Each structure stands twice: as C-alpha cells, then as structure tokens.
Amino acid sequence: xxxxxxxxxxxxxxxxxxxxxxxxxxxxxxxxxxxxxxxxxxxxxxxxxxxxxxxxxxxxxxxxxxxxxxxxxxxxxxxxxxxxxxxxxxxxxxxxxxxxxxxxxxxxxxxxxxxxxxxxxxxxxxxxxxxxxxxxxxxxxxxxxxxxxxxxxxxxxxxxxxxxxxxxxx
Numbered sequence: 001x002x003x004x005x006x007x008x009x010x011x012x013x014x015x016x017x018x019x020x021x022x023x024x025x026x027x028x029x030x031x032x033x034x035x036x037x038x039x040x041x042x043x044x045x046x047x048x049x050x051x052x053x054x055x056x057x058x059x060x061x062x063x064x065x066x067x068x069x070x071x072x073x074x075x076x077x078x079x080x081x082x083x084x085x086x087x088x089x090x091x092x093x094x095x096x097x098x099x100x101x102x103x104x105x106x107x108x109x110x111x112x113x114x115x116x117x118x119x120x121x122x123x124x125x126x127x128x129x130x131x132x133x134x135x136x137x138x139x140x141x142x143x144x145x146x147x148x149x150x151x152x153x154x155x156x157x158x159x160x161x162x163x164x165x166x167x168x169x170x
Contacts, residue, residue, distance in 0.1 A: 003160045007042060007054060010153070014038045015061045030134065032141040034149065035062055036110055039081045040103050041153040045093060048085030055081030076113055080106050099150050100143055107142045111135030
C-alpha cells in the first residue's frame with residue numbers, strides 16, 4: 001500500500017511540476033516531459049504491470065490537462081509503460097545508459113504520435129519542421145532531466161523494496 005501511495009504522489013508531483021513550473025519556465029516553448037520519465041522509470045524498474053498502471057494514471061492526468069479528449073494520451077502512456085516493462089528482467093538498475101536510450105525512443109514516439117494527433121489529421125504536413133523545432137528539442141530536454149530524475153526515482157524504488165523486504169522478515 002505504501003508503494004502505491006508513493007508512486008501516486010510521485011506522479012502528482014511530476015504532473016504539478018510539468019504543468020506549472022516547467023510550463024512557465026520553458027525554453028523556446030518546449031519543456032521536458034516529466035510524466036514520460038516517471039512512466040518509463042517505473043516500467044523498467046517494476047515491470048510491465050507497474051509500467052502500464054503508471055502510464056494509465058500519467059496519461060489520464062495528461063489527457064485532463066493537456067488534451068481535448070480523455071483517452072488518447074492515456075493509451076499512449078499505457079503502451080509506452082507496457083513496452084518499457086519488457087526491459088525489467090534484462091537490465092541492471094544502476095546503469096543509466098539503457099534508461100537514457102529508452103527515453104530517447106519514448107520521447108520521439110510520443111512527439112511523433114502527438115504530431116499525428118494534433119497536426120497531420122488537420123492536414124498540416126510539415127513533418128520536418130515539427131521534428132526539428134519541437135520533437136528533437138523536447139527529446140533533448142527530456143533526456144537531460146532523465147539523468148537526474150531517474151536516479152531519484154531509483155533511490156525511492158530501492159527504499160520501497162527494502163521496506164517490503166523488512167516487513168516480510170518480521
């Protein structure tokens with residue numbers, strides 16, 4: 001129960017930071033996607049189920065605040081969390097290279113799907129401009145913040161695992 005409450009609080013904190021602080025202190029209109037970092041982190045640290053559930057909550061909040069409909073971002077975050085959970089068994093948690101590589105792919109996929117939903121369906125087909133001026137800077141900012149935030153989330157995850165292990169021995 002403590003783990004669920006902690007993950008939910010981390011999601012709320014990242015949502016509040018993304019929608020308030022980083023929305024007002026963005027660089028050229030682009031800010032890092034903290035919700036994507038949280039979804040990716042818990043997907044690779046805890047597995048497919050946790051990644052998908054974290055993605056569900058992150059996507060639901062993203063849909064409510066940033067989207068026009070409830071559902072598209074929720075499905076996208078769930079899909080990303082589920083796919084990232086596939087790396088749970090095959091990776092050493094302290095290694096930062098795999099999460100950085102995964103967040104590059106995730107942020108690029110997120111930006112491309114966002115382009116399709118917001119622009120391509122409205123017959124705005126300047127993909128090269130969108131990739132160069134929106135997606136790539138957002139990927140860059142998200143990767144920079146991943147290096148810091150992932151280590152914080154990793155230490156929180158280790159603390160929660162230790163508490164569960166201590167409770168099982170009692």
